[in-house]
Structure formats: C-alpha cells, structure tokens
Amino acid sequence: MDENKQQTEEVEQEEVVENPEQEVVEEEANEMDEVAKLQQEKDETYQRLLRLQADYDNFRRRTQKDRENDRKYKSQSLIEELLPALDNFERALQVEAQDEKYAEGMNMVYKQLKSALEKEGLEEIPAVGEEFDPHMHQAVMQVEDENYESNVVVEELQKGYKLNDRVIRPSMVKVNQ
Amino acid sequence: MDENKQQTEEVEQEEVVENPEQEVVEEEANEMDEVAKLQQEKDETYQRLLRLQADYDNFRRRTQKDRENDRKYKSQSLIEELLPALDNFERALQVEAQDEKYAEGMNMVYKQLKSALEKEGLEEIPAVGEEFDPHMHQAVMQVEDENYESNVVVEELQKGYKLNDRVIRPSMVKVNQ
Secondary structure, three states, X not given: OHHHHHHHHHHHHHHHHHHHHHOOOHHXXXXXXXXXXXXXXXXXXXXXXXXXXXXXXXXXXXXXXXXXXXXXOOOHHHHHHHHHHHHHHHHHHHOOOOOHHHHHHHHHHHHHHHHXXXXXXXXXXXXXXOEOOOOOEEEEEEEOOOOOOOOEEEEEEEOOEEEOOEEEEOEEEEEEO | OHHHHHHHHHHHXXXXXXXXXXXHHHHHHHHHHHHHHHHHHHHHHHHHHHHHHHHHHHHHHHHHHHHXXXXXXXXXXXXXXXXXXXXXXXXXXXXXXXXXXXXXHHHHHHHHHHHHHHHXXXXXXXXXXXXXXXXXXXXXXXXXXOOOOOOEEEEEEEOOEEEOOEEEEOEEEEEEO
C-alpha cells in the first residue's frame, strides 16, 4: 500500500511542476511553488504517520508475544526455589518410617504438592533407559553396563524437570559407554 | 486511516482530470482552492499524527504498568494451588509422631518449602489478638471472651496469606463481640 501511494504522489507532483512551464505568469508560478511545498509537507507528514503506525503495530505485536511468554513461564522462579524442597521431601519419604500412619499422611501431602506443580506445567524428565540427550540430561559419570545399550542412561542421581516445553533443570545421570 | 487516504486520492484525481478543461481565471481560483485544501489536508494529517503519538505513548505506559503488576503477582496462581497442601502439611506435622527422627526430617522439608514461598513474597496474616479487619479476616463465628477486647480475633481456624501487599486468602477467624 505504502509503495503504491508514493508512486501516485510522485506522478501528481511531476504534473504540478510541469504546469508552470506552459503558462508564464509569475504569480501563478509562486502559487504553484506553494502547492508543491504544501504537497511535499503533507506527504512527509503522511509518511511519518505511516512509519509511526508501523512502529506502533510492531510494538503491540512484540508486547503481546512477550506477555504470552511471561505467562507461560511465570512460575519458573518459584518452582526453581521449590525443587530442592521437593527433592528433600522425596528423600525423607524414602526413609523407612516406624510410624506408618504418619508416613501415609506425609505421602498424601507430597502428592498434593506435586499435583499443584504439575497443574502449572511441571513435568519430570524421563531418564533411566532413555537415550542420553544433552538437552535433558547432565552426565556426571560414564559406566560400563552390559544390561544397557551404549549411550543410554543407566541411573538417575537427581531428577530433572521441564516447565511446559522448557528444561528448567536437567537430570543428573550416569550414562553407559 | 486507510479510508481517509483513499478519499484524499480520489479528490486529487478528479482535479487532475478537470484541470485542462478550465479557463485561466478559473484555474487560478482553483489553485487557491488547492492551496487551502492542501493546507487543510496537511493539518489533518498532522493532527492524526499527534493523536497516534499520544495513543502510542499511553499504550506504552499502560503496558509497562501491566507487566510490572504481572511480575509482582506472577506466582499467585501457583501459590493458591499450593496453599491447601501447605495447610495439610501443617496439620500432618501437628500429629504426634512415634518416629521422632522421621518427623524432624519432615519438619525441615516444611520449613524449606515455606521459606521458598516467603522469598516469593508470601506472608502469613496476623490474626489472634489483632483487631478484626474485614480486608484480612473472614469472621465465621462471634464469641464472647472476657480475655479479649471487643472486635478482636480470638481464634484462627485457617491461616490467611498475603502475596506482597495483596490478600490472596483471608484468615478464617472467631471474633469477640
């Protein structure tokens, strides 16, 4: 649209400029100058308007994208703070309790916590038995294990997590050579 | 914007077509008209530019404010999901455990969780002994208690929380008449 308009205006301006050469009255020439000048100023203002409109549109689009992104990962900082507590919760639950009823209560609390986090988009990264993936797994050790194929995760030392599609903590793993 | 532009071009094209058919005097008058017309169009375009600039500035300001607000309360939805688990954790910890070591481990997990939430801006609302505040407290019962002043909270049935300066869950309380 922008280009077409500019072409149209150029054609019009040429005609305005050519006109005075046909008639020799000076006053008329002055007025034609004024017309040309005004036309030019009007065009310039219009071009500024178009540029500003384009800037505005771009800003609006970018802002919307940024805000969608913000929303998608808004809980990341809190979840990152909570993961060590979640790790410890899991470790604490693995201790064999002499008080089964108490342990059962704690297990329910853990599940409730975990499910609130999952609802927000938290997901455990699969590890043991998976092919080693440097985007998901952090290899802290290489081992030789006949039970697994080469380059496969044989043990998980710390759980990894994704928030929606973003890895927020890779799994710490042992990988088969 | 598009419509206005189209109008302008139509008018200009008509004149270009009419011009050759008119006499010199008329032409002069036409040129004066054209000056006035161009001046007006230029002014209108400039006014549109100013309005658009003002809109853009407003939008930018509002967006920035919105995003600051988003950031301040970004964890609210997750925290609201976590509060019932936190309540249950507290209840579970109040059960007297026969396995002290196990209970100690769970207590540490609870503290770690709580501190991650506090770091994000979560705060318990003071209740017992405070003057009843309908913005912070939800009265579920009225009692008569000589040990407290009138209109003072005498018992908390469920903890209330603020996230930064926003009450995300009022305390459920008994209030002295």
